[in-house]
Amino acid sequence: MKTPAFWYRPAGLAAWTLAPIGALYGLAGRLRMAKGTPYEAGVPVLCVGNLVAGGAGKTPVCIAVAEALRARGVAAHFLTRGHGGRERGPLPIDLARHGADDVGDEALLLAEHAPCWVARDRAEGARAAEAAGAGAIVMDDGFQNPGLAKNCSLVVVDGGVGFGNGRLVPAGPLREPVACGLARADAVVVMGEDRAGVERLVGGALPVLHARLEPAGEAMDLSGRAVLAFAGIGRPEKFFATLEALGARVVERVGFADHHPYRPEEIMALADRAAGLGAMPVTTAKDAARLPAALRSLVRVVPVRAVWREPALLDRLLDTVLTRGGSHGQAA
Structure with missing residues (x-):
């Protein structure tokens, strides 16, 4: 579904009406977190999660963390649930064989950078990654999953x-109360300008790292170009703003629900609409993974990467994790 607009406005009638359901959602989450004993992997597990439903920039942060580990000689493997895919795993991603219908869009993006495992059961996925030679596991999402112990949790x-209106799903965007989530975190990563006062809310209780999403590849040549922008991510507005920051002339914006599975007729209609406007259809790399293969050439893809304001803060955090996390394998 699309992110409800009222989630990111001061709590009103809709939020108050749905608050009892949110209380039940929170109770169910607390009971789930209390169940069982998490599996302790033999290699460091770094979880990149968030406290809200929808996108916050987790996947680019995962990739940046894995690259920093690789620079230290650590063979990082990704672990993800494979949201939107049919496979339950544990399954290693094969980019030549798997598509978004199989393993979800995020897994495909991750697998372009390092070995990636899809597993609904995170403990089983961790065991499979260890057996395949992982020196560390970078888990995309799963902060609220109790099945696998984490050596370090970054909340993006x-x-x-x-955190929007501060209410629990469906009254607001929160998966759990902010205080509960931050109590289990090792650091907070603020993506983009901190207009919501996140660092002030954290109040020095945790390290706060700052990063931004920066277009990669040949995106800079979109400056001055007319584009029809479409995206099915948590907040499509972020993508539209990125294009405007590049200097692109965004003549039309089309937002879809997160993980929207694009049909051929939808892409043809967008391409025709763009042609009528004298514009180029553009989308995110995450959306591109869900485009019909035969029509991908009609759409310009704008990949992004996470860039740290102070890389030394991440370095110190990783040094601590690797020291206390035990032995690790070497990167190939």
Whole structure:
């Protein structure tokens, strides 16, 4: 579904009406977290999660963390649930064989950078990654999953909207109360300008790392170009703003629900609409993974990467994790 607009406005009638359901959602989450004993992997497990439903920039942060580990000689493997895919795993991603219908869009993006495992059961996925030679596991999402013990948990927050109206799903965007989530975290990553006062809310209780999403590849040549932008991510507005920051003339914006599975007729209609406007259809790399293969050439893809304001802060955090996390394998 699309992110409800009222989640990111001061709590009103809709939020108050849905608050009892949110209380039940929170109770169910607490009971789930209390169940069982998490599996302790033999290699460091770094979880990149968030406290809200929808995108906050987790996947680019995962990739940046894995690259930093690789620079230290650590063979990092990704672990993800494979949201939107049919496979339950544990399954290693094969980019030549798997598509978004199989393993979800995020897994495909991760697998372009390092070995990636899809597993609904995170403990089983961790065991499979260890057996395959992982020196560390970078888990995309799963902060609220109790099945696998984490050596380090990074909570990623969109600096533009923070924690929204502060209510639990469906009354607001929160998967769990902010205080409960931050109590289990090792650091907070604020993506973009902190207009929501996230760092002030954290109040020095945790390290706060700042990062931004920066277009990669040949995106700079979109400056001055007319584009029809479409995206099915947590907050499509972030993508539209990125294009405007590049200097692109965004003549039309089309937002879809997160993980929207694009049909051929939808892409043809978007391409025709763009042609009528004298524009180029553009989308995110995450959306591109869900485009019909035969029509991908009609759409310009704008990949992004996470860039740290102070890389030394991440370095110190990783040094601590690797020291206390025990032995690790060497990168190939």
